[in-house]
Amino acid sequence: MDPQQRIQELTQRLHHLNNQYYQHDISEVPDQEFxxxxxxxxxxxxxxxxxxxxxxxxxxxGGTITKQFAQAQHRYPMLSLGNTYSEDDLREFDERVQRxxxxxxxxxxxxxxxxxxxxxxGYENGELHQGVTRGDGTRGDVxxxxxxxxxxxxxxxxxxxxxxxxxxxxxFMPNSVFNDLNQEREQNGEALLANPRNAASGTLKLQDSxxxxxxxxxxxxYSVLTPGRHFASHSESLEAAAAWGLPxxxxxxxxxxxxxxxDYIHEWAQKRxxxxxxxxxxxxxVDNLRQQDQLGLTAKSPRWAIAYKYPTAAARxxxxxxxxxxxxxxxxxxxxxxxxxPLAGTIVxxxxxxxxxxxxxxxxxxxDFVFVExxxxxxxxxxxxxxxxxxxxxxxxxxxxxCPACGTPLVRPEGEAHYRCPNERACPPQLKARLEHYVxxxxxxxxGLGAETVARFFDLGLVATPADIYDLPQRRxxxxxxxxxxxxxxxxxxxxxxxxxxxxxxxVLFGLxxxxxxxxxxxxxxQHYRTMAAIMAASAEELAATPExxxxxxxxxxxxxxxxxxxxxxxxxxxxxxxxxxSGEPPRAVxxxxxxxxxxxxxxxxNYSREQLQELIQQHGGKITGSISKKLSYLxxxxxxxxxxxxxxxxxxxxxxxxxxxxxxxxx
Ligand code: IVH
Numbered sequence: 029m030d031p032q033q034r035i036q037e038l039t040q041r042l043h044h045l046n047n048q049y050y051q052h053d054i055s056e057v058p059d060q061e062f063x064x065x066x067x068x069x070x071x072x073x074x075x076x077x078x079x080x081x082x083x084x085x086x087x088x089x090g091g092t093i094t095k096q097f098a099q100a101q102h103r104y105p106m107l108s109l110g111n112t113y114s115e116d117d118l119r120e121f122d123e124r125v126q127r128x129x130x131x132x133x134x135x136x137x138x139x140x141x142x143x144x145x146x147x148x149x150g151y152e153n154g155e156l157h158q159g160v161t162r163g164d165g166t167r168g169d170v171x172x173x174x175x176x177x178x179x180x181x182x183x184x185x186x187x188x189x190x191x192x193x194x195x196x197x198x199x200f201m202p203n204s205v206f207n208d209l210n211q212e213r214e215q216n217g218e219a220l221l222a223n224p225r226n227a228a229s230g231t232l233k234l235q236d237s238x239x240x241x242x243x244x245x246x247x248x249x250y251s252v253l254t255p256g257r258h259f260a261s262h263s264e265s266l267e268a269a270a271a272w273g274l275p276x277x278x279x280x281x282x283x284x285x286x287x288x289x290x291d292y293i294h295e296w297a298q299k300r301x302x303x304x305x306x307x308x309x310x311x312x313x314v315d316n317l318r319q320q321d322q323l324g325l326t327a328k329s330p331r332w333a334i335a336y337k338y339p340t341a342a343a344r345x346x347x348x349x350x351x352x353x354x355x356x357x358x359x360x361x362x363x364x365x366x367x368x369x370p371l372a373g374t375i376v377x378x379x380x381x382x383x384x385x386x387x388x389x390x391x392x393x394x395x396d397f398v399f400v401e402x403x404x405x406x407x408x409x410x411x412x413x414x415x416x417x418x419x420x421x422x423x424x425x426x427x428x429x430x431c432p433a434c435g436t437p438l439v440r441p442e443g444e445a446h447y448r449c450p451n452e453r454a455c456p457p458q459l460k461a462r463l464e465h466y467v468x469x470x471x472x473x474x475x476g477l478g479a480e481t482v483a484r485f486f487d488l489g490l491v492a493t494p495a496d497i498y499d500l501p502q503r504r505x506x507x508x509x510x511x512x513x514x515x516x517x518x519x520x521x522x523x524x525x526x527x528x529x530x531x532x533x534x535x536v537l538f539g540l541x542x543x544x545x546x547x548x549x550x551x552x553x554x555q556h557y558r559t560m561a562a563i564m565a566a567s568a569e570e571l572a573a574t575p576e577x578x579x580x581x582x583x584x585x586x587x588x589x590x591x592x593x594x595x596x597x598x599x600x601x602x603x604x605x606x607x608x609x610x611s612g613e614p615p616r617a618v619x620x621x622x623x624x625x626x627x628x629x630x631x632x633x634x635n636y637s638r639e640q641l642q643e644l645i646q647q648h649g650g651k652i653t654g655s656i657s658k659k660l661s662y663l664x665x666x667x668x669x670x671x672x673x674x675x676x677x678x679x680x681x682x683x684x685x686x687x688x689x690x691x692x693x694x695x696x
Contacts, residue, residue: 031072032079038069042085055222058340059308063111097169097233097668103194104253106146106162108328109311109335115290118312121334122286125314128323128331134314136283137263138292140300141309141335142248144200145229147175151193154185161232165328171232173632173667175199177241185272190254195274197249201228202304205244215465217357217543217584224306235668236576237632239548246305249274261315279303282315293336300338301373309337341372342401344414347394350381350425352432356461357543358449360431360438362387364398364410372402379408383445384427393422433457453593459493460486462541466494470547471539472531472606475524476517494539495597497525498604529605533560536607540597542588544581552576553585555639556652559609560598564589575629575642575654619695622650626659630673631666633687638666641690648694656682664690 045062066085073080112118125134148168150158159175161168176183178199185193201209206224213220221227231243252265259265263282270276279296283289293310300307314320314332323332346367353361364379379400381387390413392398397414430437431449433456438447449455463486464479466472477497485491488510490500500507501522507513513521531539534554538547545553556574557563563571563585571582588594602608627645629638629652636644641664642652656663656676663677663684677684 031076035069035072035076035079035081038065038072039081039085042066042069059111059337060113060340063113063337097171099163099167100158100160100170101167102148102160102163102165106148106165106168106196107325107330108165109141109333110329111309111335111337113337113339115293115336118289118334118336119286121312122289124331125323129319132319134316134319135285136289137266137280137313137315138283138289139250139280139311139313140277140296140303140307141311141337142198142200142250142277143225143306143308144198145225145232147197147199147232147247149175149181149195149197151185151189151195153191154187154189156181156183169233171668173237174232174234174240175247177237178245178247179241180275181247182273185274188268189272190258192255193272194253195249195269196251196253197247197274198305199228199232199245199247200224200305201231201243201245203306204304209243212546214359214361215356215461215541216546217355217359218546235631235670236638238637242548247275248277248305250276250311257317259317261317262313262320263315265317277303283312297338298373309335311335340401342399342411343369343371343376344397344399345369345376347392347396347398347410349394350387350392352428354431354433354449354455354457354461356458356465356541358452358455358458359446360428360449361446362427364392366398366400369400371400371408376400376402376408379410381410384440384447385445387425387427392425393418394425395419395422431455456486463491463494463497465541466497466539468539471535472528473535474528476520476522477524481521493597495600495604498601498606501525529607531607533607533610536560536601537563540594543584545585549577549581554610555642560602561608564595564598573654575638575652577654616647617649618647620649621695622648622693624649625661626651626653627662627664627690628653628656628660628673629664629666631669633666635687641687644694645690656680658682662690 042062042065045056069085110121112121146162148160148162149156150160156176157172158170159172160170163169175181201224203224206221206227209227210220221230227243228245231240231245234240249266249269251262252259252269259268263280266276266280281292283292289312296307296310312334314323320330320332323330325331348365348367351363351365353363355361362381362383364381366377366379368375368377370376379398381390381392390398390410392410392413395418397417398410399412399414400408401411402408427447428438431451434449434451434454436449436451436455439450440447449458452458460483463482467474467477467479467482472494474497482491482497485500490503490506490510491497504518504522507518507521508515532554534551537554537560538545538550552575553563553571557566566586568579568582568586571577571585572579574582577585598608622645627650629641632638633641645652650661653660656673658680660677660680660682663673663682664687665674665684666687674684676682
């Protein structure tokens with residue numbers, strides 16, 4: 029192909045992929061493919077320097093900047109690393125280093141390449157004062173409030189740190205947290221997050237730092253920058269960082285030569301899967317900082333470091349059958365059952381195939397040999413079919429039209445990827461999953477009645493809805509006969525059921541398993557409406573105007589409230605003594621200074637939490653709402669408020685005030 033045309037093509041494609049990746053957290057192609065395209069472009073540009081485009085992606089460090097957060101300039105640009113997939117490339121890298129250092133002795137440090145989000149942390153006089161994302165490498169988003177929620181990150185350094193320190197490292201979501209989060213999202217009928225990196229990056233951009241805190245992000249430091257020469261070597265700086273209290277992964281190692289580097293790479297090829305975080309390779313750095321300076325930088329990456337990427341773990345195995353699971357909200361998820369095959373440290377027996385579209389796109393057939401990969405995501409996925417090995421007469425997989433559990437015709441709402449069984453009233457796996465959810469730890473947390481027991485009770489016909497649980501104490505004799513439960517476990521069970529009546533309303537609301545009403549939304553609704561009756565009486569529009577409750581949630585909730593069987597469920601639960609309202613006094617009226625005024629709170633506040641401000645406003649007779657309209661009295665703006673809100677308020681001439689200005693309105 030004409031090099032000029034190819035350069036243009038690659039440039040455009042890479043710009044697009046960069047934009048998707050950095051702005052929208054979408055990886056359209058595997059990293060390896062991206063790197064190959066970039067390498068091809070680099071080569072072409074080298075061969076035809078006159079054809080290179082001025083804004084070539086090879087000259088740039090990353091994407092452009094998201095507008096939502098305030099931005100800050102990086103004092104030293106945040107570079108990226110040259111990538112390689114082969115040991116030969118590493119030998120060449122080593123030779124370049126050797127030449128660059130003119131024969132002087134040198135050593136390396138090897139580290140894991142953590143697959144998260146790069147973060148720069150500023151500490152002044154030992155205090156964390158700023159967290160900035162990488163952005164485009166020169167300017168990033170200021171996400172300090174969110175970063176502060178990372179519990180393993182010290183807000184104050186231990187003594188010994190110089191007055192000005194910039195710590196760089198990776199923010200990540202531990203795999204276990206990611207799994208929990210996605211499980212919860214699946215149960216709530218919310219879209220799943222693609223992988224832990226996307227989850228971490230999305231979390232850092234959330235407006236409500238309380239939600240960020242609940243996501244349990246973590247951080248590993250991998251570089252320390254100080255004005256002036258504070259350390260002689262990178263390894264010394266890592267040791268110092270750990271001594272100051274910063275989290276440094278203990279996996280790094282000094283390597284005397286290339287052979288030791290290769291040994292480290294081999295050692296971690298499998299061991300990396302035992303770490304709490306996904307890694308996608310090894311970073312090799314020249315240890316001595318003076319030598320790093322001597323080697324210097326290219327336009328986008330240092331000459332003193334390189335990343336070795338492990339090939340994506342893949343395996344080939346036979347597709348035995350597809351099982352269709354029906355979840356709590358009726359969503360049907362296909363799961364592929366495979367002949368067990370070892371992959372990335374575990375034996376894989378199942379893989380996800382997301383949805384019907386994907387089955388069709390892959391043209392999957394029973395008996396096919398398929399390729400499974402474990403990338404950033406935890407559950408392996410089927411990425412392709414070995415067509416050469418397809419048995420003659422293999423029958424394409426037909427996605428069921430009816431619910432595999434109850435036979436009701438499946439529906440697929442427009443714009444949704446999943447088919448859904450609409451028979452929420454009687455479809456057994458939906459009923460069972462709702463019971464399991466109701467008794468789960470974060471909901472009613474009933475001692476002596478775990479998910480398994482309640483599922484067994486369901487199969488025995490003892491319970492079908494959460495309200496039936498409260499009839500169990502009267503059915504003691506039946507339990508003894510049916511389940512051969514001992515006196516003691518029955519006493520336990522009954523005590524657990526009794527205790528669940530003291531569980532706060534917000535957890536009961538969450539426990540009802542209404543689609544899209546997760547833990548946080550349940551909390552917000554409970555705070556705002558205080559009683560189940562008020563929530564059920566609210567229209568979809570009213571619900572949508574509640575802070576943190578969007579239209580989709582509001583519609584789902586309003587629909588739920590209209591169903592007679594749900595009204596009956598709430599009535600029975602309430603009659604049994606389950607909390608259907610917030611306990612304690614409603615916020616005490618302190619004054620009527622804000623009577624007749626409505627407020628929207630947005631962003632993160634400095635002195636009070638959003639809930640505290642909300643309560644203050646209510647105590648003084650004001651009203652909180654969720655959406656900006658012409659009738660709104662004030663928009664109270666905190667840090668990190670989205671630009672769309674500001675724009676809307678400005679257009680509608682709604683006054684925007686700060687936390688301090690709000691407090692000034694109060695008679696304190
Ligand atoms: S050093 C100039 N060390 O990889 C060197 N980076 O392409 C700067 N990363 O966005 C980075 N683990 O966030 C370094 N142990 C490690 C790393 C690491 C992950 C990320 C980093 C950066 C990307 C470099």
